[in-house]
Amino acid sequence: MPRMSGLLDIIGSHPASRPALEGMGMLLGYGELCEQVKRKADSLRGLHARTGGVMAITMIDSPAWIVTQLGCLLAEVPLLPIPPFFTEAQRRHALQDAGAAWLLDDGQAAPVATGISPRPFPAGTSLITYTSGSTRTPKGVCLGADHLETVASSLVELLGAQAGKHRTLLPLAVLLENIAGVHVSLLAGACCHVAPVAQDGPSIWQALESSQATTCILVPEMLKRLLSVRKPLPHLRFAAVGGAKVAPALLEEAHARGIPVFEGYGLSEAGSVIAVNTPEASRRGSVGRLLPHVRLHPASDGEIMIEHPRMLGYLGAEGSGEAGCVPNPYPTGDLGRIDGDGFLYLTGRAKNVLITGFGRNVFPEWVESELLAEPAIAQAMVFGDGEAALMAVIVARSAAEAGRAVEQANLRLPDYARVGRWLLADEPFTPQNGQLTGTGRPKRDAIAARYQSRFPNEAKLTNETGDRRHGVL
Incomplete structure (x- = not known):
């Protein structure tokens, strides 16, 4: 299994002229991508050395967004992506809560200082993603590079390193798209088309068809809107759907229409994906088999408990970053079971x-x-x-x-x-x-x-x- 601690080594091993990122008027081959990431990392190291702290990003989705993220990873600068759907109050909370000393937005040649004092966070934090759970104030989940690298590598192992093109449909600040979409594509040597997409059915269909995408990630409502268009997508080979409960009838309609949709499951605290159905192994009603690296079991009351891997901690949690601050095993709050063939089935939320x-x-x-x-x-x-x-x-x-x-x-x-x-x-x-x-x-x-x-x-x-x-x- 490839390791993304050598992410740039893996990216650099792909043919330099092979397309890596496209969209928003840009086209980067793997060779040019590596060079831009290295230059970005050099500039970020200088900023980080002066004040430390987290760098936040609020740029619109583009290849430049990915270059910035990979530059932060190489420079070991913790990154805070701010989702575009956050309210202004949630945005301010995330910046203050994470101690984001620097902010990169569109139209800025370089990150600007926010005046926010750095705050402590768990050692080894590479990415801070805010949960979009049921509370008004989202929680900052601290994730390590090794953890995220393992998730992406595991998905490549499960799905295969196939040439193709991934079209981003969810915002890049959403962990699912960021790791399971972009990072998996780059590990596999595929091309990733990155640009904002309106959330209506015709726009989603047009984004997939015009880019000739072979893979994408959807949430259930996006799938429902896509199906309302009633036009074929002959290039599409794999569409993952997750983030919320998917009605079996919706999946059946998609397959009847020739759209290869497969349900998966994950959560931010586990680095996004935990399980997913694939064209080679799919079972109706399940969210798929566990990724190769995942270790979990249902508790006596049916709650899914993750043994490995887990987040480093929540921002602001007492003892954050110290050994034992994250429960082991970690309670997901989801209820489910695993059948004899290793397929995971969800039955609901424990608290719901x-x-x-x-x-x-x-x-x-x-x-x-x-x-x-x-x-x-x-x-x-x-x-x-x-x-x-x-x-x-x-x-x-x-x-x-x-x-x-x-x-x-x-x-x-x-x-x-x-x-x-x-x-x-x-x-x-x-x-x-x-x-x-x-x-x-x-x-x-x-x-x-x-x-x-x-x-x-x-x-x-x-x-x-x-x-x-x-x-x-």
Whole structure:
């Protein structure tokens, strides 16, 4: 298995004239990429020697972004990518929390000093990525170069070092795209097309088709929008989808349409990908086999526990960076099981499990995936702990068809897991309004806080005779 501690050695071993990065009017062969990374590293070492601290990057996605990241890696300067979907408050929090002494934005020839004092962080930190979890204030996850290198190398081992072209669709500041997309491509000697992409279906399709991409990474909502275009992608050989629960019907539709989509699973604390289905080994309902380096097991209550590898720690955590500050094994918060052939199946989130008024356990992700399989429903969040029937907040593509869509989803669910009350959201769930993570997961606490009080008066419970009356805002 190749090691990325010799990342530039591996990049340098590819033919110098072979395309490595393209997009935004740039085309870099592997030889030129190495030279630019070395020059960038030399300039960054000088800055870092003066003040130390972390360097933040807020540039738009481009080959120059990748050059900067690789330069930081070579110069051993900790990097903080700021996702473009962060609110201004989250952006300020990340900069202060990480002690980002330097900031590189578009239009700047060199990083500028922020005036923020450096803060302590775990020894060996190479990259700081902020979780896009369910809380309003994201947490900084500190990851080491060896850890990230192992993940990318493991993916190359699993998927094979095939020539081709990867098209970035998620922001580069998202760890999944950064490691499983860009770094894997460079290790494998492939070309990576890097440029911002609008999130509507036609734009996603055009980005893949015009670049003749052979691989890409999607979140479920992007896949759903891509399928709405109903045009072929003859060059595409492998599309990974993850970041949130994927409805089986969505995967089946993609495969029926000739789009090679494979579900995977991971989390920031594990350096992104843990498991993924592949064209050679795929099983319906699973998130794939574990990557070669991953060691995990389900606990007695079903929670997935990671033994190796794990993050270095969270920023600001007491004792961060000291031995034992990260639990071993690490509790992911996800529930699942592994079958006899090594495929991992997820059943829900430990903290999200709902216990209905009748004592039945329901994982909201399961119900939401069935709702999202309906074309009329764009987004959904289910709650109802302790209630006689589950409730849902729905973002509909067609308000007129939303009721029928809920009914169809309910037909695929057992009685105790059916949605009894629902209402239409005032607006879509987005990172900007604090109701969606950057990888497409609903922020449950924020959505529930906004809508839960409306249910008693503005939504009607499905009655026992089957007369369904739905409240619509």
